[in-house]
Amino acid sequence: MVRHNNQLPNNLTQLQNLIKRDPASYKEEFHQQLAHFETTLEIFNLNPTQYSKKLxxxxxxLAQVAQCYLNEMKLFPQKIVDVLKRHNTVLHNDMRLSLCKCLILLRNKNFITPFDLLELFFQLLKCQDKFLREFLKTHIITDIKNINMKHKDMKFNSTLQNFIFSMLRDSDTRSAKLSIDILIELYQKNIWNDHKTVNIIADIGCFSKVMKVMVASLKFFLGKDEEEKEASDSDDEIDPRDTMISNKFNKKTRKREKMVDKVKKIAKKMKKKKQKAPSFNFSALHLINNPQGFAEKLFKQLETSNDRFEVKLMTLDVISRLIGLHNLFLFNYYPFIARLLMPHQREVTRILQFAAQASHELVPPEVVEPVMKAIANNFITERNSTDVMAVGLNAVREICLRCPLAIGEDLLRDLVQYKNYKEKSVMMAARSLIQLYRQSMPELLHKKDRGRPTEASIEVKSKKYGEIEVKDHIPGSEVLLEKETIEPKKKNEKKHKKGNGSDSEEWIDVASSDSELEISTDSDDTDAADETDDESEEANDADNDNETEEKQNNDTLTSERKVLKAKRKANPEQEDKTKHAREIAMDTIFTDEDFKRIEAAQAKKHVKGLKRKSVVEEENEDGELVQLSAIENIHKKRKHDKSARLETVMKGREERDKFGYKDRRKNIHCSKTNREKRKTKNYQMVKHKAKGKVKRSFKDKQIAFRNYLVKQKKMR
Structure with a gap:
């Protein structure tokens, strides 16, 4: 069949549509276009620098209709790959991008293997074409994500990771930087979040000669900024209910309809987020194979480098996190960082943060001593400002929180003397240090600073260096015994009340009340003395004989004796509690409710005997890293929360006239002027008057100003 006036060879879009509908009928036109392509390709190879629209x-x-003629198109992808490999650096930017798009189209139709295409694209990252590099980066990440969508292809991932491993060692800066960016993004998207990816970034990226690659790798181990997380969650802050309610009463417009649709999507997204199980993503520092060797290598690089100060800070931060997280030994780190601890040093609060992060219980106290001395001598002196002193005390507290033996008894007692300092910021910092050692090692404090004993402080035993406390029971699990005795007690109490009437109210069971924790009276002391050995009885008899000496000694009774008496009373009970807790742990399986009760009971032990929650508990939540705000926390005037601010606002309005627009009328019942009424009128009613207010041009202003100056001159 001969087609007269056939326009299909020139109209490729129409031909493409027809071929997809009926490939067999238009096979002749396809072969014709394939022959034209081969001829055009040969001509293009003679001068590859020029852009060929026809090619x-x-x-x-051909890429669009390739699936219709599988046998004829087998060699087509390889021809485009050869062109890109042979002329990749000299090709025109538009031509190179177009050929890459053809290959992506063929990859989606399985005409080319994913590894071959990605290998080619990694080589094309060396080209001096920024738009192409971003395009290829996006495709590489998307393609790898799609391959691992249903199940992870371990063989493909391993082969590609080894290839990227070699690309990171490449001397070309652009390809190395994009390779590390791709690895980092794949990890953050939970596609390649295994230990191999992390260790490739650690072993090659952090020690790369290319500065951009090294900085990107260090930032990866430091994690994302909080500001970025807040920006990503900004949509979730919108309350969909407000928009839906307001839409019921407001006038219906297209803009409002779009807003409602958007809010519905956000509400659906929020609902899915709540229903989804929480995912715990550990930091990359947990997955490093040899953290000790990695930290030593990083520190050696830091000592010999001439990098910018910001890069050195990032390296110090990564090393400190490694030491604190894995309990490493890197003794040269502490004298190095001690040299930087000066109040005038740039970013000194961050350096103090690194010193705290690098502290843990296994670091020998003499190793941390240079840091503690540097902070005490350079920060905590009265020749500095109060803010500097407060920051120094906060830094000491954060270091001692992780390494209690880092400070000696003499230095601790000297620092504690600032508890009565005239400035509140220094005073609060010193008191938080006292509160910390009350809970961990009260014997290092002066007797008057040890405070009132609590159940928790009685149970705590001060540990020596390297000592680990191993328990054969779950502390606080003895509270679960109350579960079995509560119901029978309630029944007995009800029966007792019915039988005795109002007289039963006089009898109150105080066996488990707070009075057991109070300091004992004289009668309690004598009871305790009767239960002790012969030596204590003789001591009490001697005290009774010398009444005058006893009166003098009562005035100087210290908190240490109170603690000892409380311990004497609590020891038998403590042994019983431990025994019960051990029995419960052996016999029962704890539920979530049981663990909640145990946690609540343990929390009560810290509170009993104290007036308020300690500063250390408020500011130092459980976590791996030291918060910079804990060191920079200067107690001047805390910010009010929303309820406190509203309370102060309402209090200020009490003796004040009603707020709002105030006009100049002396009598509120008299009418307003036309000028005042115009402000509340619809614009359509006053627009004819608004037209008269035409702004003067710059030239008119010049003329008016000149006339004014001339007039002023004449008047003189």
Missing amino acids: DEQAMF
């Missing part, structure tokens, strides 16, 4: 259109046409 671009023919290549895209």
Whole structure:
């Protein structure tokens, strides 16, 4: 069949549509276009620097219809790959991008293997074409994500990771930087979040000669900024209910309808987030194979480098996190960081943060001593400002929180003397240090600073260096015994009340009340003395004989004796509690409710005997890293929360006239002027008057100003 006036060879879009509908009928036209492509390709190879629109259109046409003629198109992808490999650096930017798009189209139709295509694209990252590099980066990440969508292809991932491993060692800066960016993004998207990816970034990225690669790797181990997380969650802050309610009463417009649709999507997204199980993503520092060797290598690089100060800070931060997280030994780190601890040093609060992060219980106290001395001598002296002193005390507290033996008894007692300092910021910092050692090692404090004993402080035993406390029971689990005795007690109490009437109210069971924790009276002391050995009885008899000496000694009774008496009373009970807790742990399986009760009971032990929650508990939540705000926390005037601010606002309005627009009328019942009424009128009613207010041009202003100056001169 001969087609007269056939326009299909020139109209490739129409031909493409027809071929997809009926490939067999248009096979002749396809072969014709394939022959044209091969001829055009040969001509293009003679001068590859020029952009060929004809080759671009023919290549895209053949890629679109490739699935219709599988046998004829087997060699087509390889021809485009050869062109890109042979002329990748000299090709025109548009031509190179067009050929890459053709290959992506063929990859989606399985004409080319994913590894071959990604290998080619990694080589094309060396080209001096920023738009192409971003395009290829996006495709590489998307393609790897799609491959691992249903199940992870371990063989493909391993082969590609080894290839990227070699690309990171490449001397070309652009390809190395993009390779590390791709690895980091794949990890953050939970596609390649295994230990191999992390260790490739650690072993090659952090020690790369290319500065951009090294900085990107260090930032990866430091994690994302909080500001970025807040920006990503900004949509979730919108309350959909407000928009839905307001839409019921407001006038219906297209803009409002779009807003409602958007809010519905956000509400659906929020609902899915709540229903989804929480995912715990550990930091990359947990997955490093050899953290000790990695930290030593990083520190050695830091000592010999001439990098910018910001890069050195990032390296110090990564090393400190490694030491604190894995309990490493890197003794040279502490004298190095001690040299930087000066009040005038740039970013000194961050350096103090690194010193605290690098502290843990296994670090020998003499190793941390240079840091503690540097902070005490350079920060905590009265020749500095109060803010500097407060920051120094906060830094000491954060270091001692992780390494209690880092400070000696003499230095601790000297620092504690600032508890009565005239400035509140220094005073609060010193008191938080006292509160910390009350809970961990009260014997290092002066007797008057040890405070009132609590159940928790009685149970705590001060540990020596390297000592680990191993328990054969769950502390606080003895509270579960109350579960079995509560119901029978309630029944007995009800029966007792019914039988005795109002007289039963006089009898109150105080066996488990707070009075057991109070300091004992004289009668309690004598009871305790009767239960002790012969030596204590003789001591009490001697005290009774010398009444005058006893009166003097009562005035100087210290908190240490109170603690000892409380311990004497609590020891038998403590042994019983431990025994019960051990029995419960052996016999029962704890539920979530049981653990909640145990946690509540343990929390009560810290509170009993104290007036308020300690500063250390408020500011130092459980976590791996030291918060910079804990060191920079200067107690001047805390910010009010929303309820406190509203309370102060309402209090200020009490003796004040009603707020709002105030006009100049002396009598509120008299009418307003026309000028005042105009402000509340619809614009359509006053627009004819607004037209008269035309702004003067710059030239008119010049003339008016000149006339004014002339007039002023004449008047003189």
